Amino acid sequence: MAKVYFLDFRKKYRDNVLRLLEKLIDVAGGTKIVEKNTGCAVKMHFGEDGNVNYVNPLYIRRLVEIIRKADGRPFLTDTTTLYSGRRFRGDTHLELAKEHGFDFAPVIIADGLNGDEYTEINGSKIATLFDDIDTIFCVSHFKGHLNTGFGGALKNLGMGCASKGGKLDIHSSSKPYIVNERCTLCMRCFNYCAFEAIKKDKKSLAIDLKSCTGCGGCMSICPENAIRFNWDIAPSDNQQGIARYAANVAKDKKVFCINFLINISPNCDCFHTNEPMIAPDVGLLASSDPVSLDQACYDMIKQPIDKLHPEIDPTEQLKYAEKFNAGERKYEIKAI
Numbered sequence: 001m002a003k004v005y006f007l008d009f010r011k012k013y014r015d016n017v018l019r020l021l022e023k024l025i026d027v028a029g030g031t032k033i034v035e036k037n038t039g040c041a042v043k044m045h046f047g048e049d050g051n052v053n054y055v056n057p058l059y060i061r062r063l064v065e066i067i068r069k070a071d072g073r074p075f076l077t078d079t080t081t082l083y084s085g086r087r088f089r090g091d092t093h094l095e096l097a098k099e100h101g102f103d104f105a106p107v108i109i110a111d112g113l114n115g116d117e118y119t120e121i122n123g124s125k126i127a128t129l130f131d132d133i134d135t136i137f138c139v140s141h142f143k144g145h146l147n148t149g150f151g152g153a154l155k156n157l158g159m160g161c162a163s164k165g166g167k168l169d170i171h172s173s174s175k176p177y178i179v180n181e182r183c184t185l186c187m188r189c190f191n192y193c194a195f196e197a198i199k200k201d202k203k204s205l206a207i208d209l210k211s212c213t214g215c216g217g218c219m220s221i222c223p224e225n226a227i228r229f230n231w232d233i234a235p236s237d238n239q240q241g242i243a244r245y246a247a248n249v250a251k252d253k254k255v256f257c258i259n260f261l262i263n264i265s266p267n268c269d270c271f272h273t274n275e276p277m278i279a280p281d282v283g284l285l286a287s288s289d290p291v292s293l294d295q296a297c298y299d300m301i302k303q304p305i306d307k308l309h310p311e312i313d314p315t316e317q318l319k320y321a322e323k324f325n326a327g328e329r330k331y332e333i334k335a336i
Contacts, residue, residue, distance in 0.1 A: 080115035115164030116217030125166035149314025164216030243320035291327030
């Protein structure tokens with residue numbers, strides 16, 4: 001049975017929260033996965049432009065200091081998004097991370113400038129960086145989500161470590177298409193596509209679905225946002241995809257996960273707006289097992305999560321993740 005370590009914010013402590021975070025990481029075995037002079041990816045979410053619910057940089061700074069004291073080489077990382085915004089491309093994503101206070105460690109966008117740098121692992125398009133490193137600290141803000149009921153460590157590892165094409169794979173049963181009304185025939189996508197999947201006639205461009213690999217890079221380089229896709233995957237299939245990708249990312253890696261069960265918002269940090277919280281702060285939880293960790297967090301705020309989207313069964317991502325050997329649902333809570 002996996003152990004989940006719990007720092008309860010509903011209790012009063014003599015020490016400050018950053019020192020308590022250090023204790024949580026130490027007791028849960030976080031520093032044990034750090035090897036001397038080895039790169040350690042701190043996989044996180046830098047928050048969307050206008051969102052204030054993402055994990056406070058002070059926590060991440062302290063984690064970085066802990067890894068450095070253990071002689072590791074930490075860097076912060078995330079991937080590009082499918083939806084338009086500043087996290088859609090690698091360069092503007094870096095700018096946003098700096099503006100949100102993450103300027104105390106190197107920041108690397110794991111799937112590159114256009115979101116098309118990936119390695120295929122068991123059919124999953126994983127951002128290349130995660131194939132190149134062995135140690136991942138997965139820092140997640142646990143909150144509600146409109147497609148999966150909740151988002152935590154599994155979503156951060158699965159969706160968050162997928163390239164743009166991987167996210168397309170998880171979200172859609174179709175490949176990108178061109179909206180001709182928006183297309184100006186600038187030919188950037190035509191010249192960019194290494195697979196010659198974009199075809200041209202006199203008045204328009206079109207994507208040849210047989211040649212298209214679904215990498216999603218053309219979406220990033222289009223200046224008119226004319227290349228789109230259909231968000232047509234059912235919640236169950238969406239959760240299955242997240243679980244499959246999370247299992248493929250974590251396989252043969254040293255992974256340590258921390259879930260922040262605070263600022264529990266109804267939607268993920270990709271939203272550019274902020275809404276009333278759905279539950280009071282609970283605390284911080286840590287484990288080397290992302291499935292047990294998410295299960296424990298869900299159990300602690302099950303009622304508000306289930307009330308938020310009653311049509312969704314959020315446990316499906318947990319069931320699939322256990323099936324794919326990403327971890328186990330049974331756990332034992334160890335209070336700090």
